[in-house]
Amino acid sequence: MSASEDPREGRTILTGIVGDALQSATRSIPAGEPPELPPNSELRVIGKRVNRVDAVPKVTGQARYTFDVQLPGMLYGRIVSSTVPHARIKSIDTSAAQAHPGVRAVHILDRIVGIAQLRDPAAEANERYPLVRYHGQPIAAVAATSMRAAKAAAKLVKIEYERLPHVTSLEAAMQQDAPVVFPGPTEQAATAGGGGAAPGLPQEGNLRGPARGGLGGGPRGDVQQGFAQAERLLTREYRTQVQTHTPMETHGLVADWRDDELTLYASTQFVLSVRDEAADIFQLPKEKIRVISEFTGGGFGAKFGIGNYGSLAIHLSRKARAPVRVVLDRREEHVSVGNRPSSIQRVKLGAQRDGTLTALQVESYGTGGVAAGAGVGFCQSTMYPIPNLLTEHYDVFTDAGPCAAFRAPGQVQGIFALEQALDELAVELDVDPLALREKIDTNDTDDARARRVERRIGAERAGWSQRRPPAADPGPVKRGLGMAQSQWAYIVHGTTTCEVRIRGDGSVAAITGAQDIGTGTRTIMAQTVAEELGLQTEDVEARIGDSRYPAGPAAGGSRVTSSITPAARNAAYAAARDLAARVAPALEAKAEEIVFQDGRVFARGRPERGLTFKEAVRQASFDEIVQRADRREDYDGYRAKLGDLHISKQGIGGVQFAQIAVDTETGVVKVERIVAVHDCGRPINPKLIESQIYGGVIQGVSYALYEERHLDPGTGVQLNANIDQYKIVGSRETPDIDVHIIEQLGRQSSTDARGVAEPANVATAAAIANAFYNATGKRIRTLPMTPANVLAALRAADAADDEEPA
Amino acid sequence: MDDSTAAEPVSLALTVNGRPCTVRIDPAATLVEVLRDELHLTGTKVGCDRGACSACTVWLDGEVVASCMTFALDARGKSVTTIEGLAQGDRLHPVQQAFVEHDAMQCGFCTPGMVMSCAHLVERNPDCTLDDVRGAIGGHLCRCGAYPNIFKATLAAATTLRQRKQGDSA
Numbered sequence: 001m002s003a004s005e006d007p008r009e010g011r012t013i014l015t016g017i018v019g020d021a022l023q024s025a026t027r028s029i030p031a032g033e034p035p036e037l038p039p040n041s042e043l044r045v046i047g048k049r050v051n052r053v054d055a056v057p058k059v060t061g062q063a064r065y066t067f068d069v070q071l072p073g074m075l076y077g078r079i080v081s082s083t084v085p086h087a088r089i090k091s092i093d094t095s096a097a098q099a100h101p102g103v104r105a106v107h108i109l110d111r112i113v114g115i116a117q118l119r120d121p122a123a124e125a126n127e128r129y130p131l132v133r134y135h136g137q138p139i140a141a142v143a144a145t146s147m148r149a150a151k152a153a154a155k156l157v158k159i160e161y162e163r164l165p166h167v168t169s170l171e172a173a174m175q176q177d178a179p180v181v182f183p184g185p186t187e188q189a190a191t192a193g194g195g196g197a198a199p200g201l202p203q204e205g206n207l208r209g210p211a212r213g214g215l216g217g218g219p220r221g222d223v224q225q226g227f228a229q230a231e232r233l234l235t236r237e238y239r240t241q242v243q244t245h246t247p248m249e250t251h252g253l254v255a256d257w258r259d260d261e262l263t264l265y266a267s268t269q270f271v272l273s274v275r276d277e278a279a280d281i282f283q284l285p286k287e288k289i290r291v292i293s294e295f296t297g298g299g300f301g302a303k304f305g306i307g308n309y310g311s312l313a314i315h316l317s318r319k320a321r322a323p324v325r326v327v328l329d330r331r332e333e334h335v336s337v338g339n340r341p342s343s344i345q346r347v348k349l350g351a352q353r354d355g356t357l358t359a360l361q362v363e364s365y366g367t368g369g370v371a372a373g374a375g376v377g378f379c380q381s382t383m384y385p386i387p388n389l390l391t392e393h394y395d396v397f398t399d400a401g402p403c404a405a406f407r408a409p410g411q412v413q414g415i416f417a418l419e420q421a422l423d424e425l426a427v428e429l430d431v432d433p434l435a436l437r438e439k440i441d442t443n444d445t446d447d448a449r450a451r452r453v454e455r456r457i458g459a460e461r462a463g464w465s466q467r468r469p470p471a472a473d474p475g476p477v478k479r480g481l482g483m484a485q486s487q488w489a490y491i492v493h494g495t496t497t498c499e500v501r502i503r504g505d506g507s508v509a510a511i512t513g514a515q516d517i518g519t520g521t522r523t524i525m526a527q528t529v530a531e532e533l534g535l536q537t538e539d540v541e542a543r544i545g546d547s548r549y550p551a552g553p554a555a556g557g558s559r560v561t562s563s564i565t566p567a568a569r570n571a572a573y574a575a576a577r578d579l580a581a582r583v584a585p586a587l588e589a590k591a592e593e594i595v596f597q598d599g600r601v602f603a604r605g606r607p608e609r610g611l612t613f614k615e616a617v618r619q620a621s622f623d624e625i626v627q628r629a630d631r632r633e634d635y636d637g638y639r640a641k642l643g644d645l646h647i648s649k650q651g652i653g654g655v656q657f658a659q660i661a662v663d664t665e666t667g668v669v670k671v672e673r674i675v676a677v678h679d680c681g682r683p684i685n686p687k688l689i690e691s692q693i694y695g696g697v698i699q700g701v702s703y704a705l706y707e708e709r710h711l712d713p714g715t716g717v718q719l720n721a722n723i724d725q726y727k728i729v730g731s732r733e734t735p736d737i738d739v740h741i742i743e744q745l746g747r748q749s750s751t752d753a754r755g756v757a758e759p760a761n762v763a764t765a766a767a768i769a770n771a772f773y774n775a776t777g778k779r780i781r782t783l784p785m786t787p788a789n790v791l792a793a794l795r796a797a798d799a800a801d802d803e804e805p806a
Numbered sequence: 807m808d809d810s811t812a813a814e815p816v817s818l819a820l821t822v823n824g825r826p827c828t829v830r831i832d833p834a835a836t837l838v839e840v841l842r843d844e845l846h847l848t849g850t851k852v853g854c855d856r857g858a859c860s861a862c863t864v865w866l867d868g869e870v871v872a873s874c875m876t877f878a879l880d881a882r883g884k885s886v887t888t889i890e891g892l893a894q895g896d897r898l899h900p901v902q903q904a905f906v907e908h909d910a911m912q913c914g915f916c917t918p919g920m921v922m923s924c925a926h927l928v929e930r931n932p933d934c935t936l937d938d939v940r941g942a943i944g945g946h947l948c949r950c951g952a953y954p955n956i957f958k959a960t961l962a963a964a965t966t967l968r969q970r971k972q973g974d975s976a
Contacts, residue, residue, distance in 0.1 A: 070843075
């Protein structure tokens with residue numbers, strides 16, 4: 001029986017933003033839900049700045065990442081990648097590689113995952129090998145007793161290509177006579193990490209689309225009518241670049257193929273996606289595959305499934321009858337396992353003089369290389385109540401590595417355009433950008449309600465009232481202040497289970513299969529269970545990262561905390577009630593009177609007669625209490641369900657303010673300060689949330705100012721596939737960041753917790769761009785803000801392409 | 807290098823985390839390869855393998871080096887300190903302790919290298935400033951963006967060390 005069919009009870013509970021206004025609301029709640037939690041100020045462990053429970057292994061080098069897995073007899077795998085951007089492979093000769101000393105297996109890939117697939121499976125069915133569609137596409141791999149031997153042998157694999165014409169830039173690929181990347185229409189299914197593209201769309205040449213709508217819903221109203229009602233029309237074009245994920249631990253997998261079981265050690269954001277893809281490709285029952293992921297060194301959206309590197313590791317392990325480690329080098333990481341697509345966004349916005357938006361039309365193009373799914377998010381549809389809306393998106397295929405979900409996929413690009421267009425509108429209407437948001441940010445959603453409070457707090461912290469008119473500095477270095485708003489979906493992973501064990505010795509464990517990519521999964525789960533049992537976080541052993549454990553959520557879409565904490569709390573609640581019934585006689589109380597607090601167990605109102613938790617367990621005398629709970633559906637249900645990806649009607653978001661300095665002579669932009677005010681439902685651990693917001697802001701600054709993948713058009717080679725030339729914010733470029741978190745009790749689950757990783761990254765580039773205008777009086781509509789792009793923006797004539805309304 | 811033309815393994819004696827050891831290595835091996843693959847000290851990470859991310863930072867005779875850019879043979883007779891050797895038993899180095907308390911990490915993959923550089927800084931200069939910290943980790947990459955907390959943690963650890971030194975001299 002699904003959760004939605006459970007009997008329900010009406011409860012009147014306080015909802016809203018703590019410190020702002022809490023109102024009574026009635027929720028229909030599944031029977032048996034634990035009582036609603038009070039605000040964090042009344043809790044002991046939840047909402048507290050608890051240290052990350054796995055911090056000590058991380059600072060002592062004891063934390064074992066996939067990169068660190070060393071098994072007896074383990075071989076080292078090295079991938080052979082294409083050296084041309086588009087070709088048919090005529091032959092592959094592996095004999096010299098096979099004969100190389102130390103080599104134990106060689107495997108040639110017959111199926112490439114993670115890219116768009118031809119709709120007609122027969123179209124390339126007669127090809128002997130998968131076609132090469134980008135420089136660096138994996139073709140084969142070698143396993144040897146040392147990395148040195150594997151590398152040497154990989155170089156001996158001889159590949160004969162029949163070159164085909166290629167195209168690497170979005171603009172070139174859109175031309176009528178451009179070389180065609182795929183010979184026919186394609187499809188790309190979503191993975192557990194999102195991504196993918198709407199099915200069945202038309203495809204002409206390299207253009208696939210238009211996709212109208214998506215996560216935010218389809219078109220609405222009539223944009224022509226909306227533009228006719230407008231008193232002000234704005235037509236602008238915004239451009240964003242390709243960004244690569246660059247996690248510090250590259251993608252990697254250690255495969256150990258045995259007759260009875262396949263064990264995979266994976267650097268992943270979702271152990272079950274690794275298991276399921278391996279089961280599909282190798283035709284194995286899922287229960288024969290075990291996936292382990294103790295620590296993952298970052299992912300940011302790119303680490304889902306087994307990938308071609310993982311499939312190669314498994315093939316090699318099967319052939320060599322030994323464990324095989326395949327870990328990408330930095331070039332392979334940049335080139336072959338994901339990126340944030342570029343975008344060209346043509347935005348037309350209509351508004352009345354008072355700021356009321358009448359219509360929005362966005363035509364967008366983006367290239368995700370050989371993968372589809374280069375859209376520009378859903379903010380156009382979901383953020384503001386715009387009556388007339390039309391978004392049309394085209395994926396443009398190029399001979400470049402595939403895109404993958406990347407921290408708020410699409411939304412980062414979309415918000416860069418939308419929030420800058422609104423800033424431009426505010427200037428045109430001569431209203432304060434904050435006042436304009438106050439006027440239009442009125443949807444009946446939690447994120448809109450949160451932003452109202454966040455604007456007020458942020459404006460105060462950022463000194464908005466002292467904001468000067470554009471280009472106020474007389475000298476060459478000009479300072480400015482800008483703001484932009486953030487929104488992301490509040491997502492829950494449907495199939496999420498937590499198990500809580502109270503053992504006879506009084507120790508407690510909380511167990512779920514979920515992995516941790518650095519957000520603090522163990523910590524928030526332990527805190528939630530500790531709160532319920534009246535213990536401290538460190539009293540609860542959190543076990544994660546194993547596909548044999550109860551199913552945990554994917555670590556993508558900002559959904560781990562929202563998914564796992566309600567399941568953890570409900571399991572802990574059930575375990576506590578179980579223990580209460582056993583210990584009540586010893587305390588001469590009824591089970592329902594028993595409370596757990598500060599490490600003690602006692603009858604309500606009689607703390608002096610209590611026992612310590614361990615004593616209570618000992619007196620109750622049992623071997624083990626085991627309680628499991630599933631993540632129940634949100635009390636008000638969902639707006640959409642895409643498999644396990646359940647999307648609430650409510651959103652999450654924030655407001656960010658950027659203070660920057662632009663050197664108008666050199667074109668160098670420095671971000672001096674960011675104020676980031678965010679909501680994430682009930683904050684479970686402000687210390688860890690701050691860390692994530694710092695990270696989101698820093699990645700946003702990095703995207704706005706520095707990061708860009710450069711492909712050589714002639715060869716398709718990425719010119720900066722490393723860490724020194726692919727520029728990323730480091731310690732010297734890190735601005736002062738002021739984080740403020742609000743506490744919003746949405747009352748949709750037993751913990752009210754929601755995610756924060758993605759909204760923290762969404763608004764930063766737009767806020768910096770708006771600060772750029774405030775600093776210089778000029779708009780920068782092209783990312784990244786490199787000196788060349790900055791100087792071009794400063795020299796550009798003022799936009800004169802606004803149409804006068806009819 | 808091609809294995810078939812590889813030089814014969816050579817013997818290398820060095821001290822790692824205070825313990826003398828001798829290993830047979832490929833003369834082309836880097837220090838990080840020997841630490842990780844021969845001595846199984848996997849706390850030291852490799853992020854780029856070309857000296858650009860500093861995840862592989864260790865101390866060689868007390869100085870920070872990128873162990874991916876150091877030939878193991880250049881450590882002959884020298885003393886190497888890795889992340890595994892920084893704590894004294896269960897007692898964390900003040901920088902490690904401050905990293906824990908200030909959550910100066912997220913995924914943690916860059917953390918061992920960061921800790922080695924920050925510990926080196928505070929031991930050399932307990933009066934270090936924020937600019938000194940930025941400089942000390944200027945060659946390190948943390949993709950999760952833990953920098954603000956790394957700054958706070960390192961300055962807090964420096965304060966701890968200053969207080970300890972004052973306590974010692976009092």
